[in-house]
Amino acid sequence: MSTLTSSPRPLLLSMGDVCGIGPEVAVAAWAADLDLSGRSDLCLVGDVAVLRRALGFMGLQAPVLQLECLQDFAQRPPHALPVWQPPGLAVGLVDEALGQISARAGVAAALCIEASVAALLAGQAQCLVTAPIHKEALHAAGVDFPGHTELLQARSVPAGAALPPVRMMLANEELRTVLVTIHCSLRQAIEQISAARVLETLRITHQALQRMGIARPRIAVAGLNPHAGEGGLFGDEEILHIAPAIQQARAEGLDASGPYAPDTVFMRARHAAGHPGEFDVVVAMTHDHGLIPVKYLGVEQGVNVTLGLPFVRTSPDHGTAFDLAGSGRADPASMAAAIRMARRLMQPPVAT
Secondary structure, three states: OOOOOOOOOOOEEEEOOOOOHHHHHHHHHHHHHHOOOOOOOOOEOOOOHHHHHHHHHHOOOOOEEEEOOHHHHHHHHOOOEEEEOOOOOOOOHHHHOOOOOHHHHHHHHHHHHHHHHHHHHHOOOOOOOOOOOHHHHHOOOOOOOOOOOHHHHOOOOOOOOOOOOEEEEEEEEEEEEEEEEOOHHHHHHHHHOOHHHHHHHHHHHHHHHHHOOOOEEEEEEEOEEEEEEEHHOOOOOOHHHHHHHHHHHHHHEEEEEEOOOOOOHHHHHHEEEOOOOOOOOOEEOOOOHHHHHHHHHOOOEEEEEEOOOOEEEEEEOOOHHHHHHHHOOOOOOOHHHHHHHHHHHHHOOOOO
């Protein structure tokens, strides 16, 4: 249930790929978020017809209120699903085949994200939670970004301006991990690792966890190589780049330690029943090093957070699930967790 329903500015929830489960988990999360007055601070960004159909798929009954502009959100009636359909959204999206890659769906998903970012930068919304998109649909649409993170990064600044340094965090109730490198080949990822990049990641991670209410985050840094390089026997990235970054972070007052062997540090950091974790977060060098342990624990409560943007953005830890689209069996738990995380991150950081 929402705790911010009195705000005149909405928390934006983009519909994702219309051929996947994004619209369904979005409307289900909205319905579960209604307070006793029948309102929520969530406003869906997407196609009215698609979202109306998604209500039916999920067995929900609610009138759909199409907002002419986001300023109209404050006057929303109770129990009505508020939808902002951005200008330029293609007509007939509801006719796209469910469970199929569609260039039109890719265009629509990107447009909803870009419109949401513009609204955030204009101060018209609180934050953004994004439903899943399909990378192949984006590519088919000619959108030259490998995923949400890079698209959001590019649209968060004026054209031609320097891009803000961003990082991906994946989190659930048991484990948090932040990545030094994201969507690139493993060879490219190794080439991108530097002391400056690792240090920047540690700073961004420290600030983000303070916003989550952890006054002095305990940051474990995973090595890149087996056994964290074993003193240089299995690679020297730990000696040349990772250890110097940790040392500098500690000189700045951050509680960072490592580099630790990447095959055991996640077990040490995991918070489980009868096993409090030794760390609050693990910084991993590459995408799969960091995300496999979190995803293995289950995607139902997993949340993807983009750190370093000038606004809060979260997303559920699952994809478009084309095989479930239209079945009404999509689980909105991860979307609900992403909404809760967004609200936590909007709070002022805890003072050290």
